[in-house]
Amino acid sequence: MAQDDYDRSRIFLICTMALFTIAISMSLGASVAADLKSNFLDPIDFTTSATMIGEILGIIFLGFSVTLFIVSPFMDVIGMGRAITAAASLIIIGNAILVFAGDIASGPGIYWALWGGMLLKGIAWGFVEAAINPATASLYPEDKTHRLNVLHAWWPAGLIVGGLSGIAVNSMGMNWQIALSLIFIPAFSFLILNIGVRFPKTESSELDVSFGDMMKEIFRRPSFFIWFGAMFLTASSELAPGQWVDLALTHTVGMRGILLLVYVSGIMFVARHFAGPIAHKISPVGLLWFSALLTSIGLYMLSVADSPVTGILAATIWGAGVCFMWPTMLASAAERHPRGGAWTIGLIGSAGAMSTYIVLPILGAAYDKAKLDAAGGADAFAAMADGSPEQIDTLIYAAERSFQTVAVIPIVLLFIFGGVWYNDRRIAKQAEEAAASE
Numbered sequence: 001m002a003q004d005d006y007d008r009s010r011i012f013l014i015c016t017m018a019l020f021t022i023a024i025s026m027s028l029g030a031s032v033a034a035d036l037k038s039n040f041l042d043p044i045d046f047t048t049s050a051t052m053i054g055e056i057l058g059i060i061f062l063g064f065s066v067t068l069f070i071v072s073p074f075m076d077v078i079g080m081g082r083a084i085t086a087a088a089s090l091i092i093i094g095n096a097i098l099v100f101a102g103d104i105a106s107g108p109g110i111y112w113a114l115w116g117g118m119l120l121k122g123i124a125w126g127f128v129e130a131a132i133n134p135a136t137a138s139l140y141p142e143d144k145t146h147r148l149n150v151l152h153a154w155w156p157a158g159l160i161v162g163g164l165s166g167i168a169v170n171s172m173g174m175n176w177q178i179a180l181s182l183i184f185i186p187a188f189s190f191l192i193l194n195i196g197v198r199f200p201k202t203e204s205s206e207l208d209v210s211f212g213d214m215m216k217e218i219f220r221r222p223s224f225f226i227w228f229g230a231m232f233l234t235a236s237s238e239l240a241p242g243q244w245v246d247l248a249l250t251h252t253v254g255m256r257g258i259l260l261l262v263y264v265s266g267i268m269f270v271a272r273h274f275a276g277p278i279a280h281k282i283s284p285v286g287l288l289w290f291s292a293l294l295t296s297i298g299l300y301m302l303s304v305a306d307s308p309v310t311g312i313l314a315a316t317i318w319g320a321g322v323c324f325m326w327p328t329m330l331a332s333a334a335e336r337h338p339r340g341g342a343w344t345i346g347l348i349g350s351a352g353a354m355s356t357y358i359v360l361p362i363l364g365a366a367y368d369k370a371k372l373d374a375a376g377g378a379d380a381f382a383a384m385a386d387g388s389p390e391q392i393d394t395l396i397y398a399a400e401r402s403f404q405t406v407a408v409i410p411i412v413l414l415f416i417f418g419g420v421w422y423n424d425r426r427i428a429k430q431a432e433e434a435a436a437s438e
Helices: 008-031 033-045 049-078 080-099 109-139 144-171 176-181 184-193 211-219 223-253 257-282 284-304 308-322 325-336 338-375 378-383 389-407 409-437
Strands: none
Touching: 008 033, 008 049, 008 080, 008 109, 008 144, 008 176, 008 184, 008 257, 033 049, 033 109, 033 176, 049 080, 049 109, 049 338, 080 109, 080 176, 080 184, 109 144, 109 325, 109 338, 144 176, 144 257, 144 325, 211 338, 223 257, 223 284, 223 308, 223 325, 223 338, 223 389, 223 409, 257 284, 257 308, 257 325, 284 308, 284 325, 284 389, 284 409, 308 325, 325 338, 338 378, 338 389, 389 409
């Protein structure tokens, strides 16, 4: 059935609302991470509480990754509309578990309640991405890079709304449960909006590509694994620091770290609407190369930022770097491997989520190790008064070390994208020369 036979505007609205809700959930989760850590995890074991909150935040990405990997190749069987309905339901249930974690469990069991609630939200995110990306690619086959960037502009929009909402709730003296409860509003909204809507088939279905053909497209073309591996690194440079920024940088830059995430999200929301013209001018892979360069510089600058001014400057460079990465990676893989269908996009997204699941606990462990090293041991850190200059200096050092851990990742991307960009230009030049000689 042709794309014009579907209500493209309403479907695209549902897709943006679903992603918007997931982003609000992620932003509010980051904004209350310090509350979860201090209220529930510090009493369990303060020496590893940062590692534990890293694991809890990271499990979202594992749920996302595994769900996206399993669901994507069967999206035509499951149905995009059903996937989005499942996502809304899981967001509501998972978030309810987090809000009432203190009533559901006690002591060390609270860790598993928080872990389970976050896991359900990660599975919901997997259903969302498994549906909305192939839906957008199917509805706008000639304009994938631009449309996927516009779709994913609503990710930073959700981060902005979630971050500011969390700050507003905190400033009014309300507890973190109120902040998380705000997620129920958009979740119920796109659940209702989705009722009775018909979604298109994936591109692979329209091209009459079987599951076996999708497998061949992916596993018999080695170039796919370049993009799969690169997505590990691009997502580690964007999503993991985004979840860590409030907990780690609040003490170092003299302002709530979540405000930096809100600011970066504003940059991303505006810039992603202009991705199409930029990509057409320098090519998608050229855009990714410049993104990796700015990301590496920005992450290092965040690790040494020590004031609101230097924090905002570093966040500007980091934001300019990461703003195009996720949607342009999806679009590039879809354009180069169209017969891979929804599974191409799903595998790329799955790689990005899995990398963040791996990196967040590493950041937490680096933070824990650095704070104990700087303090002179666990007993010395425990003896520090909360909010004392000595404790703050220790946490500042830990934040610097944890961000420097991830700042080297985009440097590797410069070589990967540089090699692909050079090869693309070489092939294009050979084609021009062959055409001119005919």
